[in-house]
Each structure stands twice: as C-alpha cells, then as structure tokens.
Amino acid sequence: MTKFREAAFVAIEDVRLQSSLEGATGRFRSARETALAELPDSDEMRDHFKRLRAATLAQLALHLETFAANAVKAGAQVHWAGNAQEASQIVLEIAQAHGVELAAKSKSMATEEIHLNEVLAEAGITPVETDLGEWIIQLAGEPPSHIIAPAIHKTKEQVADLFSQESGKPLSATDIPQLTEEARRMLRQKFLTAGLGISGGNIMVAETGSIVLVTNEGNGRMVTSVPPVHVAVIGIEKIVPDWNGAAVWLSLLARSATGQPMSIYTSVITGPARADDPDGPAEVHIVLLDNGRSQLVNTEYEEALQCIRCGACLNICPVYREAGGHAYGSPYSGPIGAVVSPLLFGLENYPALPQASTLCGACLDVCPARIDLPRMLLALRAEEVKQNLLPWHERKAEETAAAVLARKRVMGLSTKTLRVLQRPFVRENSLRVPERMNPGNGRKLPALAKKSFHQLWKDGEV
C-alpha cells in the first residue's frame, strides 16, 4: 500500500479531522465564489493573468536580473540559492553573523520546502512561527496540511490544549478571544526579542525591486520591521515585471485564497529602513530559491510555475477534502502539490501523488492562473510508465488488458471465459467475493452482464 493511501485512510477514519476539513474548505469555497463574483469580469481577469504569468516566465531570467539589480539599488542584499541546502545555509550564515538566538518567522511555504526550521534548530537557533496557524502546528510538531491554512486539520479544542500547555494556564476552547489574546501576548515577546525576522514573499516586483507580503494577522509586518535584520526566502517564479501586473495578481490572490477582496495586510518592502524611517530593519536579505524550478522552464510542466499558492485547488479537490494535506507527505498538498512535489522533489520519491486524483478537473476550474493540473498529472503518469515506477503487476495487467481490447476476438473469448468463472460469485448483478479479496474495499463490484451488448445485438435482441 502506498504511503499516500495509508495516510489518507487514517485521515478518513478521523472524524474530527473530517469535520474540520469539510467546514474550512467549504467556507473558503463559498467565500471565493462570492469574492470573484464581485469583479466585473473575473473570467477575463483570469485569462489576462494567465497570459501575464506565461509571458513573465518566458523571460524569467531577464525579470529576475532586473529585480535583483533594483533590489540592490534599494539597499537589499540578494542571494541566489540553487537548492534547498544552499538556501537554508545562506539564512543560517546571516543568522550566525549577527549572533541570532531567536528568529521570528512569518508564514512561508518556501522555508517549509527547505526545512529551514530544522536547520536553524540544529545550529542552536530557535525559530518561532508567528502566523497563528503555523504556530499551532509548530507547537504540535506537525507539518502544514494546507497551503494557506496550515492548521486546517486542527479543531479549536486541540488548539486550546496546545496553547494551555505553552502558556501554562488552562485555556478554554469556547473562549476564542481569550485564546487569541493569549497567543498575542506570548508572540509579542518573541517579536521584541528576535534578532532576525524571516519571511517568505508573495510577489517580487522587478521594476522597483520590491517584495509584496500578504498576511491577515499583522505578524508579517512585525517580523519584517521589528527585528534588526530581515531575510525573505522566495521561489524564483513569484515574479512580475511591474506594478500593473502586481495589481492583477493581488486582485486574484486573496479572492481565490480566502475569498477576501484583499488580505488585511498587504506590505511592500523595498530595501532596509532609510535614515529618516522611524523603524524597520537595518539589513534586508532576499534569498531567491530555485530548488528545481528553473528545470521546469521550457518543459511541458512550465505551467506549474504560474502557481501563486492561493490554495483554491485544495479547497475544491474531492481527493484533498477526504485525504487531508498530510497524506501528500510534502509541504505542498492537494492538486498543485501532487504536481509540484514530484517535479521539485523527485517523481521516484512521490510515485503515488500523480495517481491521487480522479482527473475530475475541478482544480482547473478554480485556478486563478488556469493551470491545467489534470494534464500535468496525466503527463506525470506517463512519465511513471516510462521510468518503470509502477508496481510490476499493475504494469502487466494494464498491458495485457490493452492487448486484449485491441483484438475483438480475443476480447470476446476472454469475457466469455470470465462469465463462466464469475458464476459462483454473482448475486443480483454484483460480484460477491470475500471482503479481503475485494479491491473495492467494501464497495460492491459489478458482475459482467449475462449477455454483453455485442451478444444481444448478434442474437437480434436489440
């Protein structure tokens, strides 16, 4: 049994998880629909955004160079990281150069991807997540299970338990304001004492060398303005040539993600604090993370780089909604995770993910960049066949079935034989086999009809 299947099974049996997932994804879905309907023509805007993303990626290197030059001009320091290890090493060295003991983080999928927290902790530096959801799962010692709502799998009771433990006083799940008040109090201390602020970045705007950071809790602003040094780790694909493009991006991002017209905080960071700025970091570092991305340029998977990590495809995905995010075994879950995890971290490491879809196409329906995820899942499946990654018996079964179906006579003979063999097991048009032999796992399997349509036609019974 694949790891995905095993983990999904655990998730399906977990009643609390199922109700959290269904509730949260349902709220996201309806909010998204309402928010998109407020736009004069959201379909046209998505078409436009698709063209913008494709055109930008077609000249990715050029835009990155422009961004880097303008960021440096604004006083930021730009670092290029080829892979996860290089990226976390760069951040670690910055932290060590400033004698940092505590690093305050705002939510960032890129730092999840490079396992930054583990690297820092190993070097004796304490990373503290300050996004509420991220903090909850950090306290629980778990990875995120949703791109924008990392603790979507947790109930308020579980959160109350975690916060009670951390604060040392009993907190009730029924008093949400008290829970957030307590989190605010505990996190405020972290912001004030952290030597380093670490963030991700939603958009890099090439024309001004700016980073746009979108959050809902204000923690992102604290992380990027209170500590003396700020490091942002950003995937190289999150780039737009100019502010006109950034405006379209922002119009679609929060609407697709949480269904807000805009997130509560949209921060623009262009270099460190100026001499006359009342606050802000003395140093700003931008780590441009490749980690497999540039390899996708000019391939049939380039489209995957158009993703802006809104999570809309997770919320609509009927597989994600049952299996939850942890089953994917990657920071990126859901349909986009099933595509980018094998592409960035190795198909051989994630062989089950391209199969974890019915190819229903709901993800394509809601994607703000109209990324054709089903097509890429199909391409990855074909790649698995090519690389011989399927179990031997599955491969043989498929090849044999295809060969049989390619010859009408052989098909006729085989199905006739099966009709004889199934006889002892047929009850009311279903095949009743012992449950441990049922590949449908409790689902009734259909029996072959007494006569095929071919036979009925031949016998003049149609």
Place this chain on the structure above:
Amino acid sequence: MSETKTVALFTTCMVDQIMPEVGVATVHLLRRLGYEVAFPEAQTCCGQPFYNSGFQKETANLARRTIEILEPYEAVVLPGGSCTTMIRLEYAHLLADEPDWLRRANELAAKTFELSQFLAREGVELSGDATPSASSGQAATGQPITYHDSCHMCRMLGLKEEPREALTAVGYTITEMAESDRCCGFGGLFSIRMPEVSNAMTADKLRQAEATGAHTIVTADPGCLMQMRGLAEGVEVKHLAVALEEVTR
C-alpha cells in the same frame, strides 16, 4: 424527418460488458426518434483507462483502431460523457505527432457526440410521460430525480444543460443536489488504487444526492453509475439513456 439518418452506436466497453441495458435503451430511444442505428461490431474500448494510467503507446493503438471502425459513419453516439471526451478531445493530443491520424482523429471528433449532446444538436422534440400521474408502470418515474454531473462531461464537454433539458422534456422534475458536479469518486483505476479515498468520495456524493429527497440519481456516465451503485443503499442510480427511454415508450 424526411430521410433516415444513420448513427453509429459506440456502447463503451463498460456498457457492453456490465450494463448492456443502457446500450439497448440508447438504441430504442434513437430508433423511436427516427434514426437508423448501426452497431459496428469490431468496437471494443476507446482506450481511456490506459490513457489515464499513462500507457500512451497502448492507448494510441486503441485510438487508431477505434477511428478506423467509427469513421465510415455520418455520426457516432455514445451513452457516456467520459468516453466521448476521449474521442472528441484526447485523441487529437494523443496522435498529435502523426499528421494523417491527427486529421482522421479530428474528423471523427467533429461527428462524435454524447447522447444528450446529440439530441440537443439535432433539435429533436422529446416528449414523454414521467409525471406523477403517469400510468407507465414504472414505479419510480413519478418521483423527483436528482442529476449527477459527471466530471469530463460537464467540465471538458461543457454539457450541463443538455442532459437536464432532455430529462425535463420527458417530464422529470429535477431536484438539484449541492455540488452536483463534485466527483463521484470513480476516476477509473483510481477507484481500485485508492479504494478508501474513492469510497469516502462516493459516500459524500450519495449523502448530498440523498439530501434532496430524490429516490433516483440520474447520471450520463457508466463509470459514475457503477461507482455509485457500489455503495448506494436507499437510492436508485439510473443511466440517462434508461431514464429517457422508459418514459418515452
């Protein structure tokens, strides 16, 4: 109709082997509407199961074979949206590098239709008696039904209105379920590779369908039909062709 038009039936392998009554209903319905129905007997499978598993070479074989068998006909009708999608949209992707086959794939695609798509395109006047007072002898036909949109049919072929219009025309009352276009959990081999997830999806689908109070779920795809029947208890799952045929006798 002034002259009789001949349409070829592509039953789909699932209907052929598992639910031939759907093929029979399709033929009867088409005949009743004045069409001559041909059944090219060499047909087997459109290749979709293999396509969806990544076996492109094997699929291309089946695609070329299916094109050869179906291309002599004026029009091809299928009682299934998913296989129609395969022929209408995917054959061209699959055979993109073979110019002659690509041309033939495109020609076939243009004259291949899912049943309700064909009826809508032809503009046939359907009438039937699925009203509660009907004395058709079909116990369930007077009850409101709910319609499940199969994924490829509604998203890739854009057929949402056509099956509903056909059902309404023959007298059914459709009570819409929440998320009628949410996947039933089938997904071909997915239903066997990941049966736990698949069944959980089906259970949710059935729960949403049953919440309408309808006793019958109608769908146009044999795959969805088989999947939902595998877990349905208090509700009947019926193919569109059968639902249309039994009230237009």
